[in-house]
Amino acid sequence: MSRLGDLAFWRHLRGPRIDAAPADPVAPPGEGPLVLICGQSDAMPGLAAALRRLRPGLRLGALGPVAVDRGDRPVPQVLPAPPGDAALSRQLLAALDPAALVLTDGLLPAALVFACDEAAVPVTLIAGQIPNAAETERGLWHNTRARSPATRIARVLVPDRATRAEALRLGLAPARVDIIGRLTAMIPAPRVNRRDAEALRPLLHARPVWLAAALPLAEANAVLDAHAALLAARHRALLLIAPADPDEAEAIAVVAEARGLSVARRDRDEDPGPDVQVLVAGDTAELGLWYRLAPVTYLGGTLVGTGSPRHPFEPASLGSAIIHGPATATHAAEWLALDRARGARAVTSAAALRVAVEDLTAPDQAASLSVAAWTVATDRAAVIRRIAEAVLSDLPEGRG
Template sequence: MPRHPLALTAWAALSAAAADQQGGETDGAGRGGGCLVWLHSDSEGRLPSLLALAERLEREDGVACLLTLPAEAAARPTCAAALASGAIRPSLRPVPSEAPAAVQAFLDRWRPDAAVWCGGGLRPNLLARAARAGLPLVLAEGAPNPRLLAQGGWMPGLSAAVVPLFARALVTGRVSADRLARAGLPPERIELRPPLEAPPVVLPCNERERRDLAALIGARPVWLAADLPLSELAQVAAAHRLASRAAHRLLLLIAPRDPDEGSAMARGLTEAGLRVALRAEGAEPEEDAAVYLADGTGETGLWLRLAPVAYLGGTLPGGPGGRHPFEAAALGSALIHGPVTAPHTGAWGRLDAAGGARAVRNGVELGHAVESLLAPDRAAASARAAWDIATEGAETLNRLHDLVRAALDGALR
């Protein structure tokens, strides 16, 4: 039981007196038959992970899902695009305001059987009424910062009244675990887990093409500049020349970010004194070719399987940013990147800390990093560390799925 139920009563009274009724259920939408799991995030950044959980619940368990986000996040086009790109399209709604009428209308309309709350931004009225209705609550990546509550954090005892409502909490660090424990969540309900991540996308590959190209490349050392913008070509060419001094016959694979820039890249590489073979013209990575230029990023999965070392383009100073690093990590590549890590700063930081990636500032440092990682033992150690980081979030997703199943079966009630 919460230690401070009077704080919840006082907060409910204050919320009832407020004029803001935003978030009420007014459009007639509602749930269908069968089980429904309510998934909420305090930000759209966790949407891919929740979509992965929703897809698994529907595919493996036949359970439908409702997704909620803060109203301003739910209205962004990126959220609609994320839903449209998924294998399933669960309902996406703005989370109701704390006004009691809006909360009750939401719960009456959807009648969820279990709930997962990701992040902080806890809403006292909403969670308390859900708990009183017998809804088992699971907190994932909770208490990431001192602002645990979305509203009412100034009210004494309110956090301690809300946090114990959760049947289980998965948190990413001891600081977060301690914060929840101080708010009254029993230690046996708290589990330390890696950050929640959707399983990395395994990029496809034509296996016959891979075998043929691998036979042509043979024992030559090889590295990849993936998703490369034209603006970074000169630095990548300089890096290749530097690394080639220590690795005779070194082959560079380039997958241009923009296929239309392929001809300009070929000219630039030739002017830099590098012999280029163009895949778009049917050429192959023959022995005398220093660079094999692909015709876009559509075969990135193929190039990652051929190159044990990969620089992910767009990340050098002034670059536009790059693709998610876990795609490459999932295929066993040792990764290199520049300082421009947005929008995947968190993922790159975890890879760097674990030794699964190397950060460079310019073409010279890129060349030295390539030279170092061409040593098989170093590339293997880095690739293994990257693999571990890229897949550990999927383990957390598995555990969250297990907890939802337990909640639906009544074990967490």
């Protein structure tokens, strides 16, 4: 990394700068200890809810954008951004007397961190990544390590061993770097119409069923090739297709029929009877239903990189094993977490898709994959709790 790149990185960590004196900080109401949270991220709403749940009476304040937890309870804004110099940082701490400071998104506002160190206010940094040691040795960290704000932080929370190793290489004390797991995005599980699920389940009983979710027309032939190969081995197999574009449902059905497949159309109220080999839904509106009914899901758009692939935690949260192609730039962190946990099957071609579908329609294979995927998709709550417990452990007992 160039010197300019190093400087840009540390400017990013220092966060937004306030050159003029900001308005007076607004103290959150209440009498309990105050925890300040700085940095907007997916972690912030869930963390706020966990902190409040574990320590009733705790006050929270945001140095930056306001976050709302799942109960729609906002974190009040203390200041629109962290103070940009030492004097303003000291004034903030003197005015509010916070019990702790939490930095998310790897944000590192230097003046505020130094002020917290002087005032014995513990600081927790949630760091998704640490700059590579070889790069920072040539840059700002190496030249100013003794004065680095990172060395003044009470605790750095990292997702895995590799990130912890990078932190240690940069001089952080081992006792201050804890692994808490990867904080993935939280999404609600898609809605499942239970009445429809109960009506359709008997029709699918004992049949190998798989789903192509949000399938673009460009991938129809690859998916239908995989299904034809599956039918040769398991003649009662059923493919559910939820087109990415409702306007392509008709075209996908025509392509399937032209290949000699028996097709039913959901938008015509046609059921997947024993002779039906493909059921085409009108759109993705009922994806929760299909995820629930299909033990295996291929997430469309990931093979040829067209359209906007669905979030992989959708099928994972409803117990469907997942197959995906190489186009995973959308939701890259979630795909990486699933692949690392062996919670998804990656394929690179239509031929590999055929093999994966046949493998995973064997129940034991799908079950192993889906359990791993479900664990990854639901692990966020456990990670959030570990973060909250770490932050609260720094509060003196008398202040809780």
